[in-house]
Amino acid sequence: MMATEEAEQRLDAADVLNAKRTLVQLLARAGVHSGDAEHLIGLVEAGSLAVARDELGGLARGGPDAAGTPEAKDEAYVSGWLAGAGAVTGGLAALAERVLRETVGTEPSAAAPGPRSPVTRMEVERAKVAVLPLYLSFTTDSDLDPEVSEQVLTAVLGTMTARRRAGYAGRLTAFASEHRARVRRMYAEYGPGSAIAIHGRYSLLHSPTSIAVLERLVTAPAPLREEWDAAELPPAWLDGLGTAWDAAA
Template sequence: MNAADAVPQRLDPVSVRNAKTTLVQLLGRAGVYAGDAEELIGLVEAGALAVAAPETATVADVAPSGKGELYAAGWGDGARAAADHLGAVAERVLREAVGEPGPEEPAERTRVGRMDVERAKVVVTSLHVSFADDSELDPEVSEQVLFAVLRTMGARGRAGYPGLLTRFADEHRARVERMFARYGPGSPIAIHGRYTLLHSPTCVAVLERLTVVPEELREEWDAGELPPAWLDGLATAWEAAGA
């Protein structure tokens, strides 16, 4: 082993860019467009920075002992300044990843992209199988439903929607379980009709939006020419499950 190998090496910017380019190319061979792959990488980068920021702030309270009050105060100020900077970088990387305008730019709602839908699919599928055994709604129809759901929020909201949706499901888990037991797969209710959405992995996503922004959801629902009875049936089932 030579001296260089014995010294811990940090990743330099060139090596990081090389790793990102390699990943984009590998994903491209799997059919993922470069723009979509770069967006996913950007979200992971922003998330890593966002997690690192509060962890860095905790260092403010663990200054080395025996250095005196002035040293401890400077240590704390430095740790908090570093944490604030990491938070600002995380914010910038997130804006760049989702294509959100900067603070001085006009706000525009960006279109729902394919990767937005794919990320939503992952979380709704996971949540659905925690409440029901299977899904009987056509996958293409499920995508149309997700597009309507995701159009009710901006790029930043879509980026954080999996976490928001998971928190919603956890908070209302008992009520959602009662709703599925009465109206979902395995219940006496047939798939076709007012309660169709309970047979779809998109159910909890629609329910969250119906609870939080009902008017916006109905507007996008109508624009997507989806059956109004599905929303009405889900609202009825949700109300009954809360009784």
Template sequence: MNAADEGRQQLDAASVLNAKRTLLQLLARAGVWSGDAEELIGLVEAGALALAHTEIGGSGRSAPEGNGEHYEAGWRDGTRAVSDELADIAERTLRRALAPDPTVSSPDDRSPVGRAEMERAKVAITPLYLSYTAVSELDPDATEQVLTAVLSTMSPRQRAGYAGRLTEFSTTHHARLERLYAEYGPGSAIAIHGRYSLVHSPTSVAVLERLAAAPAALHEEWDAAELPPAWLDGLITAWGPAAA
């Protein structure tokens, strides 16, 4: 193998597996449960494949000119075949990543909220919340209870893509969210304890997204978790009639 070939060498299966095992061991030393680590790595793998599928399918690349109609048709068919196979592999990888719970037959069925799902939600909501206001956290136990109710409205597949949903929601309603946190959040005249308590927590972004996307399911899970009705009512009032 010459230097040019070595520079272009792709990672082989053994090297990829070695990197994965190394990462799992490092995460285990940091106290991350192996099941959570496997799920997170699986989601990264599935996401990389899905992004590759999107890039190939939407790249707009055309066959080199001057090779004739049959060549161009073969080029398109080959690109489509590769793209379809990537999509299938991405789906299988996602299903494997989301299948640890033996009580769940499909990643599209609602299921109990896992630890990794809870942590992914926390990582997703915090920077969005801080883009509107300052830190003013509720009791951590209350945060987890609220997030559990929010995540329980979704299937594992929906939870896997929840960060994207939250980002899209925040982008779409940016001005409205700015107004809400300025009027009711930290730094406003509204006290942290009371009807508008939830506006003082990063979980409010998640609750607002669910009020817009799945209000009936959120009310159902909220009641089942026996969370304070005033928190939800206050957030609905602060947001406006569309949230009800």
């Protein structure tokens, strides 16, 4: 009886599909296009599988004891256990890759990169959600005009493929963590609360979008300037951000 009750508590494919359809319909009532909703769900699915793979991979590297399994009796047991754990994590990695590929497509090869896909409204919205908490971890909120902020983020995202945009929040978080001390000094000297006025070449530092622009300015300066010029954004903003970054070294 206990086994039957436990089995009944598990979600199967029909339950998952029902939840996805329900979420898409609810988001549609809120004005979110079904394609955008399905795209977000796909990213959540791929990310969940990737996180599960990483967590299980950590347990696998620790051996049977780390996973809470009975103590190994001999080398053959440990070898078999590790092989099984590797097969599971490898399967999860393959599933995560498949879902991500179905959601955002394949990554162009280095030999034939091809044109980058246009930036979508949902990608800009995801970027907004990513940059704000990072920005607020360094300074206070003092945003530029919302329309200008969207233009800035569109230029930033335009430097990446759709696949890289999908993982941009993680890349941005890693950048901010790696350079935390320097970024903090930069905002303290040139951002909100500093003696630098919000208007002028340092205007961008008063916007949450600045952390995204900075990451691209450091890691992909040429593509960023190309997208920046195409969007007809003020060149002085990039120059001011670069000056502030250099001064904080």
